[in-house]
Amino acid sequence: xxxxxxxxxxxxYDAIETPFGKTGKILGGCAxxxxxxxxxxxxxxxxxxxxGGDFEEKHxxxxxxxxxxxxxxxxxxxxxxxxxxxxxxxxxxxxxxxxTQLNVLTKFEPKVPEKFRDARMVLLGNLDPNIQLKxxxxxxxxxxxxxxxxxxxxxxxxxxxxxxxxxKVDVISINDEEARQLTQKHSLVEAAKDxxxxxxxxxxxxxxxHGALLFHGSNIFCAPGLPLEEVFDPTGAGDxxxxxFTAYLVQRKKINFEEMKTAVIxxxxxxxxxVQEFGTTALEKxxxxxxxxxxxxxxxxxxxxxxxx
Amino acid sequence: xxxxxxxxxxxxYDAIETPFGKTGKILGGCAxxxxxxxxxxxxxxxxxxxxGGDFEEKHxxxxxxxxxxxxxxxxxxxxxxxxxxxxxxxxxxxxxxxxTQLNVLTKFEPKVPEKFRDARMVLLGNLDPNIQLKxxxxxxxxxxxxxxxxxxxxxxxxxxxxxxxxxKVDVISINDEEARQLTQKHSLVEAAKDxxxxxxxxxxxxxxxHGALLFHGSNIFCAPGLPLEEVFDPTGAGDxxxxxFTAYLVQRKKINFEEMKTAVIxxxxxxxxxVQEFGTTALEKxxxxxxxxxxxxxxxxxxxxxxxx
Numbered sequence: 001x002x003x004x005x006x007x008x009x010x011x012x013y014d015a016i017e018t019p020f021g022k023t024g025k026i027l028g029g030c031a032x033x034x035x036x037x038x039x040x041x042x043x044x045x046x047x048x049x050x051x052g053g054d055f056e057e058k059h060x061x062x063x064x065x066x067x068x069x070x071x072x073x074x075x076x077x078x079x080x081x082x083x084x085x086x087x088x089x090x091x092x093x094x095x096x097x098x099x100t101q102l103n104v105l106t107k108f109e110p111k112v113p114e115k116f117r118d119a120r121m122v123l124l125g126n127l128d129p130n131i132q133l134k135x136x137x138x139x140x141x142x143x144x145x146x147x148x149x150x151x152x153x154x155x156x157x158x159x160x161x162x163x164x165x166x167x168k169v170d171v172i173s174i175n176d177e178e179a180r181q182l183t184q185k186h187s188l189v190e191a192a193k194d195x196x197x198x199x200x201x202x203x204x205x206x207x208x209x210h211g212a213l214l215f216h217g218s219n220i221f222c223a224p225g226l227p228l229e230e231v232f233d234p235t236g237a238g239d240x241x242x243x244x245f246t247a248y249l250v251q252r253k254k255i256n257f258e259e260m261k262t263a264v265i266x267x268x269x270x271x272x273x274x275v276q277e278f279g280t281t282a283l284e285k286x287x288x289x290x291x292x293x294x295x296x297x298x299x300x301x302x303x304x305x306x307x308x309x
Numbered sequence: 310x311x312x313x314x315x316x317x318x319x320x321x322y323d324a325i326e327t328p329f330g331k332t333g334k335i336l337g338g339c340a341x342x343x344x345x346x347x348x349x350x351x352x353x354x355x356x357x358x359x360x361g362g363d364f365e366e367k368h369x370x371x372x373x374x375x376x377x378x379x380x381x382x383x384x385x386x387x388x389x390x391x392x393x394x395x396x397x398x399x400x401x402x403x404x405x406x407x408x409t410q411l412n413v414l415t416k417f418e419p420k421v422p423e424k425f426r427d428a429r430m431v432l433l434g435n436l437d438p439n440i441q442l443k444x445x446x447x448x449x450x451x452x453x454x455x456x457x458x459x460x461x462x463x464x465x466x467x468x469x470x471x472x473x474x475x476x477k478v479d480v481i482s483i484n485d486e487e488a489r490q491l492t493q494k495h496s497l498v499e500a501a502k503d504x505x506x507x508x509x510x511x512x513x514x515x516x517x518x519h520g521a522l523l524f525h526g527s528n529i530f531c532a533p534g535l536p537l538e539e540v541f542d543p544t545g546a547g548d549x550x551x552x553x554f555t556a557y558l559v560q561r562k563k564i565n566f567e568e569m570k571t572a573v574i575x576x577x578x579x580x581x582x583x584v585q586e587f588g589t590t591a592l593e594k595x596x597x598x599x600x601x602x603x604x605x606x607x608x609x610x611x612x613x614x615x616x617x618x
Contacts, residue, residue, distance in 0.1 A: 019495075091495070186400070189538045210519035213536060222610045224531035227522060229498045261613040295615055301531045302611040304570040306604055 001144075005250045006116045007034050008048045008135045009125025009239070010105065011055070011063075011073065015085035016278060018092065018233050026279040027059050029082065030125035030149070033236035036283045037243030037270045038123075039066040040291060042250050046072050046116040048135060050104045053077035062284070071113040079104045092234055093208055112138040123246045124148040124169070125239060129161040136168060145255055147171040147246050148200075149238065155182050167199035171260075173242045175206045188213060189220070202260055204245070206238055214257075214264045221261045224301050226272045226294070233278045237271040240283055244270030269294040310453075313353040314559045315425045316343050317444045318434025318548070319414065320358045320372075320382065324394035325587060327401065327542050335588040336368050338391065339434035339458070342545035345592045346552030346579045347432075348375040349600060351559050355381055355425040357444060359417045362386035371593070380422040388413045401543055402517055421447040432555045433457040433478070434548060438470040445477060454564055456480040456555050457509075458547065464491050476508035480569075482551045484515045497522060498529070511569055513554070515547055523566075523573045530570045533610050535581045535603070542587045546580040549592055553579030578603040 009031030016023045031049045038045045046069040055075065063070060083101040088094070110131055117140040124132040126149045136146065146169040154162050155178060166172060172195055180186060183194040192203040192215035203215040211225040245267035252259050269291055273282045318340030325332045340358045347354045355378040364384065372379060392410040397403070419440055426449040433441040435458045445455065455478040463471050464487060475481060481504055489495060492503040501512040501524035512524040520534040554576035561568050578600055582591045 187536075187538050187540070189536045207519065210516065211531075211533070220536055220610060221613070222520075222533035222536070224520070224533065224611070227496075227498045227529050227531070229496055231496070258614065262615060265613055265615075299613070299615060301529060302533070304530070304574055304608070305567065306571065306574075306608060 001253075002044070002118065002120050003042050003250050004044045004046065004116055004119035004121075005038055005042050005247055006046050006048065006112065006119040006122045006135070007031055007038065007125060007243070008110060008123070008132060009034055009127060010082050011047070011049045011051055012082040012084055014083070014235060014279065015098075016233055016235055017087040017098075019088065019090050020232050021278070023278050025083070027062070028084065028235065028279060030127075030236075030239040032063070032280060033239035033274065033283065034123060034125055034243030035063060035068045036066060036280055037240045037267075038247035039068060040244070040288055041247035043067045045069065045247065046113060046119070048072040048110045048112060049074075050082075050108045051075040052079040052081035052104045055081045069113075069116070072111060072116065074111070076104050076107060079107065086235070088234065092231055095234075110135050110138075119143060121145045121147065121246055121250045123242065124165070125242075126151050129154055129158050129165045132165050133161065133168075136165075145170050145246070145249060147173065147242060149173045149242050150178070152178050152181060163198065166195070169200050171202040171204060172200040173204040173206065173238070173245070175208070175238065179203075179205050189215075204242075204264065206241060208234070208237070212241070212264055212268060214260055216257045216260065219257050221257070221264060223264045223268045224298065226268065226298060226301065228272065228276065231275045234275050235279065236274050236283070240274040241267035241271040243267070265295055265298050266291075269298060310562075311353070311427065311429050312351050312559050313355065313425055313428035313430075314347055314351050314556055315355050315357065315421065315428035315431045315444070316340055316347065316434060316552070317357045317419060317432070317441060318343055318436060319391050320356070320360055320364070321391040321393055323392075323544060323588065324407075325542055325544055326396040326407075328397065328399050329541050330587070332587050334392070336371070337393065337544065337588060339436075339545075339548040341372070341589060342548035342583065342592065343432060343434055343552030344372060344377045345375060345589055346549045346576075347556035348377060349553070349597055350556035352376045354378065354556065355422060355428070357381040357419045357421060358383075359391075359413045360384040361388040361390035361413045364390045378422075378425070381420060381425065383420070385413050385416060388416065395544070397543065401540055404543075419444050419447075428452060430454045430456065430555055430559045432551065433474070434551075435460050438463055438467050438474045441474050442470065442477075445474075454479050454555070454558060456482065456551060458482045458551050459487070461487055461490060472507065475504070478509050480511040480513060481509040482513040482515065482547070482554070484517070484547065488512075488514050498524075513551075513573065515550060517543070517546070521550070521573055521577060523569055525566045525569065528566050530566070530573060532573045532577045533607065535577065535607060535610065537581065537585065540584045543584050544588065545583050545592070549583040550576035550580040552576070574604055574607050575600075578607060
């Protein structure tokens, strides 16, 4: 058993507008959030991604300082980095995409470095299911755990490939509306059943400020959303969640429902930092001690005594 | 100390339409749901309400069989019982009122029976704040706990009287959108702070399928929403919640944050039964053993181990 975690995802520039302000071009992309979250639990996290010539040296330095392995990150000097800009509505639960420049993504042929082809766990961040499948195909041995994320765009336009991928993974992480969209079931309990029937033994349904649900057979675990005074920017919350979730598991011996429950809390705690500042700022600064304290806050938040007389 | 619980609220007939079907005229009203929930914890629950001549004997019998004290329930033979009909949308989280016939409510002058003027706790169900205030004014001594519920209609049209009432209560139970509407704060943490500044030491914010939050000073408790395979009819969920919540407390010696946490879980468990069938059906049938089992399910749903290495 090794502690290697292979992560597929975008490294991007984002421009974000929320009711609290707007940013210029800032570091973003699901592999960035996942990597920053994962770096707290493993020093053997390899990213698979693609960059343009405009990607700034300081951002490369940041990722390297967090001990993320960038051998699988290609840089095309003549192209530009993937760019996304979006605007969150007043409730912060919904957003409108203002602009998407795929740029380098149109030429993305993922190559898994030799040293990560035996990674214990693989985390397939939100991307074209064709690319997610190409990464899996390069593994030399079956990972202990394959985790995937996806979103509405792939559900609507790439359903066949998405189903092919879902059949191969152990954990699917998806938000509540997307779970309903994928299964055509309103009840999340029924949606999770249908998703398990498609392949994954574990289903994580993210509910934004309302927390997350973990389903495994007839077992259900509910992680609360930590009530925060201020949420500045939800971007990257789901990626931070799944990054913390998977990286927590990669350093644990067993993989079972009990471990997954704690992993969901770790992921929720990560996400709760991410949303408190724009972009990756809060996640970059967060210390392991702060994370541990926040996990304790999650515990206090839900503990109660029963004494029915 | 006595275990008397005084409940103000409507006893009504409802006609309900959900995506799963529609009912004819069925028993409803907040005092009905509150009373049925409370009957599991106290045999000294007195209702203050008003009925028309059309109120059926079998429904009076039902309330009496649950040992609810009806001395404070007036019946005007020449009038009709309050009637409400509504239609829930596909997500079950929102609804449209189709018809409201106030009927007897326009003549409602609440009279608290002598024996309940020293009740240990008072629960003011969702009604005109003028009527809620009139009940409080009849108490002979300050209750240990005054709990109130309200809704958007009173927030929009009776704000001054509502504020006067809120200043007098210990616990306000309100849903998330209404908390935001009342305080003009998006963050529920900030909304709860503002609500506490208005009077109540405890604030309960109901989030429907996403559970409920309890705030007291800087303490926060989060009760999950129990993931259910089928939700048939959300009518009365909030009333069952607050009925179970308050009735649990009335038979406990101390009133503090720890006890309130359990009370929130008891209320959540009550509500989880109510929504599983139309109207009061599930709540009428529920046994104390079933309730205890469901409370255990809430505990299992949120418990996890921390082992950060």
